[in-house]
Amino acid sequence: MKEVIFNDEQLQKKLKEWQKRLRLQDWLIKARICRSHELPDVMAVPTLPKKMALIKILDHNDYDPTCVFPQDMEDSLVHELLHLHFAPLGLDDDKYIELEQAIESIASGLISALRENGGKENVR
Numbered sequence: 141m142k143e144v145i146f147n148d149e150q151l152q153k154k155l156k157e158w159q160k161r162l163r164l165q166d167w168l169i170k171a172r173i174c175r176s177h178e179l180p181d182v183m184a185v186p187t188l189p190k191k192m193a194l195i196k197i198l199d200h201n202d203y204d205p206t207c208v209f210p211q212d213m214e215d216s217l218v219h220e221l222l223h224l225h226f227a228p229l230g231l232d233d234d235k236y237i238e239l240e241q242a243i244e245s246i247a248s249g250l251i252s253a254l255r256e257n258g259g260k261e262n263v264r
């Protein structure tokens with residue numbers, strides 16, 4: 141695994157790509173690279189009735205350099221986007237761990253499949 145770090149412009153491009161892939165195009169989503177002091181506990185803040193969300197991605201300068209997993213902003217972005225699909229189910233509180241595990245498995249699976257395919261997807 142190697143680091144995947146985006147600047148703001150790259151992040152916006154990835155947001156558009158993944159919104160399409162995950163069929164979240166009817167959401168108004170803003171993604172921002174934030175310093176650690178700007179990040180609350182929840183990194184995807186959805187406003188469900190309006191289908192609006194703010195996604196905060198940790199700035200590379202604040203990523204823990206001792207972490208065994210290198211920072212992957214694409215994984216973080218996809219993870220937070222997937223939360224938007226699950227938000228209406230209201231599982232956030234009582235099934236928090238199970239939800240996080242499922243979302244992270246799906247996010248890393250999707251990204252691995254895409255990267256193994258050289259970034260190209262088979263559109264059906």
Ligand SMILES: [Zn+2]
Nearest residue numbers: 219223240243
């Ligand atoms: Zn999560």
